[in-house]
Amino acid sequence: MNHAIGLRAGKILRVAIYAAMAATAGSVLAATAPATPAAATAAGFPTQPPAPGAAPALNLPTPSTQTLANGLQVISAHRAGLPLVTAQLVLRSGGEMDPPQLAGLADLTANLLTKGAAGKTAPQIASAAEALGGSLSAAAGWDESAVDITVTTPMLPQALKLLASVVRQPDFTAPELQRAQTQAVDDLQLLLSRPTALAALAMDRSVFGAGAYGHSRMGTPASIARISRADVQRLHATLYRPDNAILILTGDITPARAQQLAQASFGDWPRPATPVPPAPAGIAASNVPAVLLIDQHGAGQAGVMAAHVAPPRRAAEYYVGMVANAVLGGSYSARLNEEIRIKRGLSYGATSGLQLRRNTGMWRAAVQTKNPSAAQVVELLLGEFKRLGTTRVAAPELAARKATMIGSYGRSLETTSGLANQLAGLAVYDIKLDEISRYVQRVQAVTPRQIEQYARAHLAAKNSKVVVVGDVAQFGAAMRQAHPQAQVLPSSALDLDRPDLRSALPTN
Amino acid sequence: MRMAPAALFATLTLCAGVVTPVVAAELTIPPIQYHERTLPNGLQVISVEDHASPNVAVQMWYHVGSRDDPQHRSGFAHLFEHLMFKSTKHLHAEQFDRLTEDVGGANNASTGDDATNYFEVVPSNHLNTLLWAEAERLSGLTVDEKNFQSERAVVEEEYRQSVLANPYGKLFNEIDPKSYTVHPYRRPTIGSIEDLEAASLPDVIAFHQTFYRPDNATLIVAGDFNPQQLEVWVDQYFGWIPKPATPIPQITAREPVRKKDLRYTITSETAPLPAVAMTWLLPPAADSADSIALQVAAALLAQGESSRLYQSLVYRHQVAQQAGAEAEPRVGPGLFTAYAILASGHQPAEAEKLLHQEIIWLATQPIPAAELAKVKTQLLTSELKQRQTAQGLAFALGQATLIGGNPQRVNSDLVALQKVSADDVHRVLQKYVTGARSVTIDYLPQAKAAPTAARGAAK
Numbered sequence: 001m002n003h004a005i006g007l008r009a010g011k012i013l014r015v016a017i018y019a020a021m022a023a024t025a026g027s028v029l030a031a032t033a034p035a036t037p038a039a040a041t042a043a044g045f046p047t048q049p050p051a052p053g054a055a056p057a058l059n060l061p062t063p064s065t066q067t068l069a070n071g072l073q074v075i076s077a078h079r080a081g082l083p084l085v086t087a088q089l090v091l092r093s094g095g096e097m098d099p100p101q102l103a104g105l106a107d108l109t110a111n112l113l114t115k116g117a118a119g120k121t122a123p124q125i126a127s128a129a130e131a132l133g134g135s136l137s138a139a140a141g142w143d144e145s146a147v148d149i150t151v152t153t154p155m156l157p158q159a160l161k162l163l164a165s166v167v168r169q170p171d172f173t174a175p176e177l178q179r180a181q182t183q184a185v186d187d188l189q190l191l192l193s194r195p196t197a198l199a200a201l202a203m204d205r206s207v208f209g210a211g212a213y214g215h216s217r218m219g220t221p222a223s224i225a226r227i228s229r230a231d232v233q234r235l236h237a238t239l240y241r242p243d244n245a246i247l248i249l250t251g252d253i254t255p256a257r258a259q260q261l262a263q264a265s266f267g268d269w270p271r272p273a274t275p276v277p278p279a280p281a282g283i284a285a286s287n288v289p290a291v292l293l294i295d296q297h298g299a300g301q302a303g304v305m306a307a308h309v310a311p312p313r314r315a316a317e318y319y320v321g322m323v324a325n326a327v328l329g330g331s332y333s334a335r336l337n338e339e340i341r342i343k344r345g346l347s348y349g350a351t352s353g354l355q356l357r358r359n360t361g362m363w364r365a366a367v368q369t370k371n372p373s374a375a376q377v378v379e380l381l382l383g384e385f386k387r388l389g390t391t392r393v394a395a396p397e398l399a400a401r402k403a404t405m406i407g408s409y410g411r412s413l414e415t416t417s418g419l420a421n422q423l424a425g426l427a428v429y430d431i432k433l434d435e436i437s438r439y440v441q442r443v444q445a446v447t448p449r450q451i452e453q454y455a456r457a458h459l460a461a462k463n464s465k466v467v468v469v470g471d472v473a474q475f476g477a478a479m480r481q482a483h484p485q486a487q488v489l490p491s492s493a494l495d496l497d498r499p500d501l502r503s504a505l506p507t508n
Numbered sequence: 509m510r511m512a513p514a515a516l517f518a519t520l521t522l523c524a525g526v527v528t529p530v531v532a533a534e535l536t537i538p539p540i541q542y543h544e545r546t547l548p549n550g551l552q553v554i555s556v557e558d559h560a561s562p563n564v565a566v567q568m569w570y571h572v573g574s575r576d577d578p579q580h581r582s583g584f585a586h587l588f589e590h591l592m593f594k595s596t597k598h599l600h601a602e603q604f605d606r607l608t609e610d611v612g613g614a615n616n617a618s619t620g621d622d623a624t625n626y627f628e629v630v631p632s633n634h635l636n637t638l639l640w641a642e643a644e645r646l647s648g649l650t651v652d653e654k655n656f657q658s659e660r661a662v663v664e665e666e667y668r669q670s671v672l673a674n675p676y677g678k679l680f681n682e683i684d685p686k687s688y689t690v691h692p693y694r695r696p697t698i699g700s701i702e703d704l705e706a707a708s709l710p711d712v713i714a715f716h717q718t719f720y721r722p723d724n725a726t727l728i729v730a731g732d733f734n735p736q737q738l739e740v741w742v743d744q745y746f747g748w749i750p751k752p753a754t755p756i757p758q759i760t761a762r763e764p765v766r767k768k769d770l771r772y773t774i775t776s777e778t779a780p781l782p783a784v785a786m787t788w789l790l791p792p793a794a795d796s797a798d799s800i801a802l803q804v805a806a807a808l809l810a811q812g813e814s815s816r817l818y819q820s821l822v823y824r825h826q827v828a829q830q831a832g833a834e835a836e837p838r839v840g841p842g843l844f845t846a847y848a849i850l851a852s853g854h855q856p857a858e859a860e861k862l863l864h865q866e867i868i869w870l871a872t873q874p875i876p877a878a879e880l881a882k883v884k885t886q887l888l889t890s891e892l893k894q895r896q897t898a899q900g901l902a903f904a905l906g907q908a909t910l911i912g913g914n915p916q917r918v919n920s921d922l923v924a925l926q927k928v929s930a931d932d933v934h935r936v937l938q939k940y941v942t943g944a945r946s947v948t949i950d951y952l953p954q955a956k957a958a959p960t961a962a963r964g965a966a967k
Contacts, residue, residue: 300672
């Protein structure tokens, strides 16, 4: 759970959030006859962009899946090209399984897997993984926990053995637990000193309240301190089991080989007689003020967020929501960045995202801006959420944003690890894997009318939640003018363990 | 020229050593078979076919970076990079996004000390359009005052986000200013609000005329394209652009050898934990014999949790929350940097002592063969991961050409990597680090005047 900080801003990007681009998926360019060489003169230079040729087709992988006798689902997708394979072991449970008062337990448990297992110490496991050219990283998300490694093909059998040993036979020694707790608390301190990171944690509470997705998945300094070795062992025994797990292998590997290697490393992993515990309700009533200002004195910028509850991942409106988000804030050219960065220069970047989970979800828009602009940015965010439900999206805008989504999706499948992540995203929600090849047609089918109806149903202004973290002295008055109900919470009085975020909220 | 296919096969003996039984496997990395030519106007064109996906990456690299910021205009090269997305003779502002994002592609750009790159990836049927668009903004930039003002405000927000709102931003932004005395690398790439505010539209026009010219640029195309068709389009769109008669300004400053160790203290209002960073001057990246060995030294110190710094500072002594080392290649004098962010309850001096100890150890004591094999396997695997995509291939070529000084280094560096011995690691560390003078920066949280969120829910 280290939040690595880049050593230096050696290179500075134009766009803040930038998905790594990629390539792989067999396609052969039709032989094009060379055009007649044009004279290299200024007069021969076209005065408008040359038209594109015929569009190439996305070449999508065909995943295979089988289930071992012990219930482990094995998924593989072959990708010819470089001798690389990603192996990912995913559990269908994550931070939502943290018991009350033990926020961060699932993440700490995942983190501890590689810190001693099957007779090897933490340094020995790190050495073994790195000698294979990869590194074993383990973390808990929401609805899933995962351990993965990417190695060259010849290293795969050993990498899988190592992966199986940390998942199945972790030691969870007391000294390693203590070390992980100390590091987790320092990590949290770093995280909470960033305005947007703190706003995100407060927003989880604001949207999900006392529900299972409301607490800090990385824990809080207080909850981390409460975790005992028995808690970690209990969570591992309850959730790390073959009938709650998926093994994904992508890259230079055939389905037959995947099956054979899975059987060798995980075939004798026993399935407990007890059933897998059910997932808890993610959302419950929230008593966080609809407009919350958290005062972080001296903050270099304000972190501004607006959010709504969204339907869960398996809801029928999934693709409508995804396309609506692409219009709102899913890319550089989407509406939020257009209004906030490009037109007004108020931020380095404004984005929105959908976090869709097992039984609920969240729409969240996020911006960092200079403190005096925070109130203006809040109004711009709320205005754009509203516009989705009041004005139908024009056809050219919709076509452009769909193209952005589809292109980005295609590139996400070009690396072995990107492909594994896409498959995991389907498998943990028991969505059929052939959905991977239906993405394009599903996105193209979404209409402007569906987006408008979706926005009216899910993005009504009266249900919006706002959190701003920053130097409140610089924007509090402007915020209260627009939102008289806004409440201020000094960051020193913030308690992320409590559903209302505070023990005593000062009135103002 | 086209690279001879078999000549540069990089064969690495991979030892899965240390703990697991030693199983050696031979892995062959095919060289990147690129094609290189130079147009009469000086534009360098490098291309590599890869039909793994129906996408093509187009990158324009200019030999200009923050080292070339005008006097009292720190951050200008980077501000300028943003303005290249505004209007040109035949494109309106942000039309680059229409030609990329709106058709299923993506674009971005970055500014470093020595180079500025503009990079796009698009479905391959849009290659023609993108080549034209890159030629267009090389030859016909027309930024107006309104666009200039609003984009400058964006860059100022970028400064606030990376330097002010990032608890360690201020430290990393001060490393260059404290590490160089004369060389223009001493200016931070992001600049300062004051210098950004001083920049004007005439500065923009002058900068474009001075540095954005075909003989100061490298075009890289990687992915799904037809090579003959590419040549025709490149000639048509770029061939006519004149090569200016004026010379390209060169950096003449020479950074002197450090005569003594120096130490600085910087304070932060937002950092929850102290940090320490140390730097040493390195030779230019073109000195490949030493630069590859320095990369291996940095990887032995800091790549992964089995690395020496992690094992010592984070794991055994638990004085640091993070520790790192990096040998950063530059066209001019580079930097070797070692740093640590402290664990709570510990002070910079404790981390500094351990950083020195590990570096001296590595520079003087025997290095186990399995450990050396491990970092070579790590470096090789990450190189392979980068080469999975057209954009990754193009970046590897750009880095080799503009920073390493020659596109051939995209292949020869892998060969050189395998030859690095324990003696080489000892030699370069003794020459540039343990036998040279350091700059040390202590980064200390400032006593807080008012409560902050750093404690979260601590009771």
